Amino acid sequence: MDDTRVHDALERLAADAPPSSDAVWQRTQQRIARRRRTRVLVTGALVVALLGGAVGVIAAVRSNDDGNRVAANGNERPTAPRTTARATSVTVPNVVGFEVSGAHERLAGTGLLTSTTGPGRLVYAQNPAAGATAERGSTVVLDTCPPTGLCVPPMPRASAVIAVPDFRGMTVTAADAERARLGFDGGVTIEKYHGTSRDHTKVFWQDPPPGTLRRAQDDVRMWACPNTERCVSPPQDFIDFGPNAVAWRSLPMSDPQWSAFAPRKFGTPDALARAVVDMFDRAPESPGRVTYIVPNKNAASAAVWVQIRNAPDDSVEGADYALGLVRRNGQWSLHDGRSRAICLRGKDSDNNCL
C-alpha cells in the first residue's frame, strides 16, 4: 500500500464529513460567549477577593497598632473596654458559634480586639453581646469550648432564670401555652400517644421537674397520655438526674450533696475527680470542681462542665473542660471531646478500662 492509496482512502473517508451548515458557527459563538462569561465571573471573583483581602489587612494592621500601643504601656492585651484616640462607636457583631480565628477576624474588621477564655476553639459566649455598642479598639471577651464533644454554654445570670411550673394534670394544649407564656423559647418535646387529641391528653410527667430553675432557652420535655391513671410514672425513657440538675453548678467535689447523686452515676465523687484529673495528667491532689451537669434531651448522655484549678484556693487560673457522660448498655462512662473513654477504676495492661 503506497502513500497515494492511503491518501485516496483518507480522501474517500473525509468525503463523509458533515456538509457545511450554520450549526458549527452557532456552537462556536455559544462557546465563545460562555468563555467570556466565565472570564468575567472569574475576574470579578478575583477583584472581590483582592479587595476583601486588602480590607482585612488594613483592619488587622489597625488592630495590631492598637495592641502594640497597649503593650508599650506595660500591659498585656487589654481586657476591658478603653478609650482610644479614635473614639468612634461601633456595633459589636455576633461571633457566637464562630471559631476563634474567624471571630477574631470578624471583630478586627469592625475595629475591635479579642480576648479569649477557656481551652477551646469555638465561641459559645461573648461580652459585650452582639448588637451592643462598643468603642473602636475595645476588647470583646470570648468564652470558648472544644470543637468536638459536648459544649455547654455558661449558666445565665439569676435574672434570666425561670422557675419551671408544674405542668402535670394540664392538657397538652394548656401546658404548651403556659410554657410559652412563661418565656420558655427553647425546644419542647411532647411525648404522647399517637392519634390522641392535644386538648384531651394530659401531662403526667415533665422534665425539668416543677420548681427547678431553668434558662429561657432550655428544652422542656413532657409526657402525656389520655388516661393519667394508667400512665406509668416515671416514663421508661426518663432518667432522673436529680431534682436540681442545674444546681450542681459550682458544687465542690467535697460537698456531701454529691453522695446522693454521684454514687449512682459516677461511682463516687472522688472517683470522678480522679478520673478527670488523670485524664489531663494532673497531680491527684489537684482539686476538681464540677461546675454543672446538664442531661441531654434523649437522656442517654449528659454534658459535664469541669473546672480544674491548680491551687485549692483557685488563686491560679486553671482550665475549663467539657466532658460527655454517655450511657451504653446500662453503664455510664465519661468521655473527653474525642470520645476517649475515661476509666474510673484505672486501666489494665492493654489500656482497657477495668
Added chain:
Amino acid sequence: VDGTAVARGVDAALGERAEVRDDQTFAALFAARRDAIVRLAYVLTGDGHLAEEAAADAFAATYPRWKAGKVDDPDAYLRRAVVNQIRGRFRRNANRRRFEQRPHAATDTPASDSGVAERDLIRSALLALPIGQRAVVALRFLEDRSEAETAAVLGISTGTVKSQAARGLEHLRAAVGELEPGDR
C-alpha cells in the same frame, strides 16, 4: 462555486485585513477554515457529530488568543486545537464508551458495497491508532503536509513525525491490505 477558489478569495481578504482582529474578520476566518477543520476532525473521530463539536471547540479556543494577536499561524493553531480537543474528549471515558458502543453506519451496510467497506476498514484502522499517530497520518497523507509542517502544527519533533507516520502507515497497510485489489 469552487470551494478552493472561495477559500483563496477569503485568504486574500484575510491577508488584507491581517491586522484587523474583529468579529467580522474572525467570521471570515471561520468560513475559510471551517470545512478543512471539520474534515480533519471527522477523520480523527470517525463521527460527524463529534467532529462538529470538536471543530466548534477549537474555533472557540482559538478566538481569544487570535484576537489578542497571539496567533501567528491560524491554520496551524486551529489544527493543533482540534487535535487537542479530540484528545481531551477521548480521554473522557464516558464519551469514549458512548462512541465505541454506537453502531457505525458501515456496520449495517451490505458487504457488496466495496467502497463503503474500504471506508469502514480505514475508519476502524484509523480509530485503532493512538490519537497522536492518527493526527500525524491525517496531516501527512490527507492534507499532504510535509514532515516539517506536520511537526510545526502538532508541536512535536520531525523525528517523532517520521516514527509516528511509519507506525500509522504500517497499521493502515495491514488493514487496507485485507481488501482485494478488485474490491476498490
